[in-house]
Amino acid sequence: MTHGYEQSERSPWELRWIGLDVEQLQRTESTFALSNGHIGLRGTLEEGEPRGLPGTYLNGFYESYQLPYAEAGYGYPEDGQTVVNVTDGKIIRLLVEDEPLDMRYGQATAHERVLDFRSGTLRRTTEWSSPTGRRVRVRTERLVSFTQRAVAAIRYEVEPLDGEIQLVVQSDLLANEPIESPTGDPRVAAALDSPLVGEFAMAEDYRAVLVHRTRESGLRMAAAMDHRLETTDGLRTRIHAEDDLARLTAAVDVPKGEKLTLIKYVGYGWSAQRSAPALRAQVEAALDGALQTGWEGLLAEQRQFLDEFWESADVQIDGDPELQQAVRFALFHVLQAGARGESRAIPGKGLTGPGYDGHAFWDTESFVLQVLTYTMPEAARDALRWRHTTLDKARERAAQLGLRGAAFPWRSINGAECSAYWPAGTAAFHVSADIADAVARYVAATADQDFERHYGTEILLETARLWISLGHHGKHGGFRIDGVTGPDEYSAIADNNVYTNLMAQRNLREAAESCERHPDIAESFEVDADEIAEWRRAADEMVIPYDDLLEVHPQAERFTQHVDWDFENTPAEHYPLLLNYPYFDLYRKQVIKQADLVLAMHLRGDAFTPEQKARNFAYYEERTVRDSSLSAGTQAVLAAEVGHLDLAYDYLAEAAFTDLHDVHNNVRNGLHMASLAGAWLATVAGLGGMRDHDGSLSFAPRLPRGLDRVSFRLIFLGTHFSVEITPEEAKYQLLSGDELDIRHHGEKVTVSESATAMPIPEAPSLPEPSQPPGRAPARRRKD
Ligand code: BGC
Numbered sequence: 001m002t003h004g005y006e007q008s009e010r011s012p013w014e015l016r017w018i019g020l021d022v023e024q025l026q027r028t029e030s031t032f033a034l035s036n037g038h039i040g041l042r043g044t045l046e047e048g049e050p051r052g053l054p055g056t057y058l059n060g061f062y063e064s065y066q067l068p069y070a071e072a073g074y075g076y077p078e079d080g081q082t083v084v085n086v087t088d089g090k091i092i093r094l095l096v097e098d099e100p101l102d103m104r105y106g107q108a109t110a111h112e113r114v115l116d117f118r119s120g121t122l123r124r125t126t127e128w129s130s131p132t133g134r135r136v137r138v139r140t141e142r143l144v145s146f147t148q149r150a151v152a153a154i155r156y157e158v159e160p161l162d163g164e165i166q167l168v169v170q171s172d173l174l175a176n177e178p179i180e181s182p183t184g185d186p187r188v189a190a191a192l193d194s195p196l197v198g199e200f201a202m203a204e205d206y207r208a209v210l211v212h213r214t215r216e217s218g219l220r221m222a223a224a225m226d227h228r229l230e231t232t233d234g235l236r237t238r239i240h241a242e243d244d245l246a247r248l249t250a251a252v253d254v255p256k257g258e259k260l261t262l263i264k265y266v267g268y269g270w271s272a273q274r275s276a277p278a279l280r281a282q283v284e285a286a287l288d289g290a291l292q293t294g295w296e297g298l299l300a301e302q303r304q305f306l307d308e309f310w311e312s313a314d315v316q317i318d319g320d321p322e323l324q325q326a327v328r329f330a331l332f333h334v335l336q337a338g339a340r341g342e343s344r345a346i347p348g349k350g351l352t353g354p355g356y357d358g359h360a361f362w363d364t365e366s367f368v369l370q371v372l373t374y375t376m377p378e379a380a381r382d383a384l385r386w387r388h389t390t391l392d393k394a395r396e397r398a399a400q401l402g403l404r405g406a407a408f409p410w411r412s413i414n415g416a417e418c419s420a421y422w423p424a425g426t427a428a429f430h431v432s433a434d435i436a437d438a439v440a441r442y443v444a445a446t447a448d449q450d451f452e453r454h455y456g457t458e459i460l461l462e463t464a465r466l467w468i469s470l471g472h473h474g475k476h477g478g479f480r481i482d483g484v485t486g487p488d489e490y491s492a493i494a495d496n497n498v499y500t501n502l503m504a505q506r507n508l509r510e511a512a513e514s515c516e517r518h519p520d521i522a523e524s525f526e527v528d529a530d531e532i533a534e535w536r537r538a539a540d541e542m543v544i545p546y547d548d549l550l551e552v553h554p555q556a557e558r559f560t561q562h563v564d565w566d567f568e569n570t571p572a573e574h575y576p577l578l579l580n581y582p583y584f585d586l587y588r589k590q591v592i593k594q595a596d597l598v599l600a601m602h603l604r605g606d607a608f609t610p611e612q613k614a615r616n617f618a619y620y621e622e623r624t625v626r627d628s629s630l631s632a633g634t635q636a637v638l639a640a641e642v643g644h645l646d647l648a649y650d651y652l653a654e655a656a657f658t659d660l661h662d663v664h665n666n667v668r669n670g671l672h673m674a675s676l677a678g679a680w681l682a683t684v685a686g687l688g689g690m691r692d693h694d695g696s697l698s699f700a701p702r703l704p705r706g707l708d709r710v711s712f713r714l715i716f717l718g719t720h721f722s723v724e725i726t727p728e729e730a731k732y733q734l735l736s737g738d739e740l741d742i743r744h745h746g747e748k749v750t751v752s753e754s755a756t757a758m759p760i761p762e763a764p765s766l767p768e769p770s771q772p773p774g775r776a777p778a779r780r781r782k783d
Helices: 022-031 186-191 276-313 321-338 363-375 377-389 391-400 430-446 449-470 498-517 519-524 529-540 583-587 597-603 610-621 632-642 645-657 673-687
Strands: 004-006 014-018 039-041 056-058 062-066 079-083 092-096 107-116 121-129 135-144 151-160 165-174 196-204 207-214 220-230 236-241 245-254 260-271 315-318 709-716 719-725 729-736 740-744 747-751 756-759
Touching: 014 321, 039 135, 062 186, 062 207, 079 186, 092 135, 092 151, 135 276, 151 165, 151 245, 151 276, 165 220, 165 260, 196 220, 196 245, 196 276, 207 236, 207 245, 207 276, 220 245, 220 276, 245 260, 260 276, 276 321, 276 363, 276 709, 315 321, 315 673, 321 363, 321 377, 321 645, 321 673, 363 377, 363 430, 363 673, 363 709, 377 391, 377 430, 377 449, 391 449, 430 449, 430 498, 449 498, 449 519, 449 529, 498 519, 498 529, 498 597, 597 610, 597 632, 610 632, 632 645, 632 673, 645 673, 673 709, 729 740, 729 747, 747 756
Parallel strands: none
Antiparallel strands: 004 014, 014 107, 039 056, 062 079, 092 165, 107 121, 121 135, 135 151, 151 260, 165 245, 196 207, 196 236, 207 220, 220 260, 236 245, 315 709, 709 719, 719 729, 729 756, 740 747
């Protein structure tokens, strides 16, 4: 058998892995993860073993632990939070005439798994011959329902391939599953060692329920399962439940030509407040709903949900089938991360693995929500509502730091800062402007007045207050924001980081406008005309440093005066640099982990001239090492804008393949949501040139050599429309809703039912910039 993802033109809508490669299981458990934003199931084999890193997650369900410090300091966050591997409902073991199905023994004559982006299911087919030569075919299909958010379901079918065989199936709910610690941090490992305390267990007929709570964070969860069995006569079943295990056992002799089919419905719920009986009732009700819908019904609902999603969000790429597949894979996972989060965070890894302890970062607002705002705006709204629910914690944090307004955390699950002190976390205040930017983008793209009044204005005004208290009017003029860390984590505590200042400027202006649109809300937060005027003055006078000699923007003041990093003498195995060089040295030299000034040129492209963009891009290309997966998508966007289309193609591919090719060698811990979103951004904002600076949409499409056609669909102000790009022209067409005015390379176009074709002007021709030695992206361009 061959091993690996099948990469054929036949798979634009699915990811298929053929063969079993135990070493690669951790990796494929992440790529084959299923989630609806509320429940996340890693793509483990049903029989539980062999396994890489099993994981079942509930969004927002975490354990706390103390963050100790060798040296104390004021304002250090004290509590860490880490995502918990909750009760596993995926396990279904099989005994074939008393030999357990375990792919490490006997022989798997066929084995493949398929993640299907249209059905929203993970399918598996295995033909296995036991060590004593008994052959069975196992077919499974599982889903985490987009329509019934507390429900997952598995269809499990076994078929004897020779004669009659005795089959025994055990279907489990297993809590406190022993797993190897995914982290090197002993405190996290201790917090995760049997984190769940049993509170209630019951089993009856084909149904069982387990209720547990965490030791420290005091959260309670329930998991429940129920089953339907179809087979020949003579079926014997037994069910029992104890603290950490509930098991349904079914035994039957199955003749050749017949099958044993088990449908397992699993329900999950958690709460910080509800009692064990209330949670039990909740998950049992979820199961009853799922049983009522039935397996076929759940499949049909899932399909319809995805049909509607692709109808408004699909991206097509002609000329590179592998990239087509990867971009759909990316969109599918971004959807899975956000679809039914419902006022919970979207973590950096979604619910696909334990990486980053399950924390959410600015990755959500700056990358993931750009995608969701234009493809599934309700999901963007819900994620922003989560931020709103954490405002009190952000206000407390600001007060603790001696600031006004709200300081959102660098990383968190429940909204409280849980980044142990380090300069790139505590001083990375830009996260608050990123959240404000996402609020403004969502409001402009949807005109959702209800959201703005109840959530948006408050976030905008509290973050505006943060900037006023963090910055000051300098003696020599200008509003300065000193001593902060921008997106590039290889610089820290710098003065007037251009990205931060431009995003704060936008934040201040958007807050002023939102308060003027909703004066009653502004008044309820004691915002008066003087305060609004103060925001506007700070925004107008914002310091944006510029190096007149080099004619580029320094990333922050004095950055361009720092000594250059010695790239020539940095061996390939010393990347990522943060693991091989001391931070103080990275901080004082010109070396960039990830797009920072370049990201400013995307999100605040209105603040730069085209000439500045081209020069800045070239300058920062030569110094950016991409030790973060957040970088490639943004570099694609700017490469395309300044005319380096082949390079944009290379970076688009890097963002799209980050997880499929395991570019950062850590996909086992979960997928990189910001990078998956970056694949969409590289396509839509890169090759499509989409910008949304002033609350309206503009496009500047151009294709690199080798791509014949790129098309994508978007939603703006309730209008669904498509953009189709070929080398010569771009077509804009309304799919539903009202006509819409957009710009194409600066020219006004009305998007209407009959497609409007617009010619594509020549790209500016500039010499292509280089990257630090050994750090150029893998070449995808067609020569
Ligand atoms: C990046 C941050 C990012 C975090 C989580 C870090 O490596 O530098 O920008 O927020 O990862 O993805």
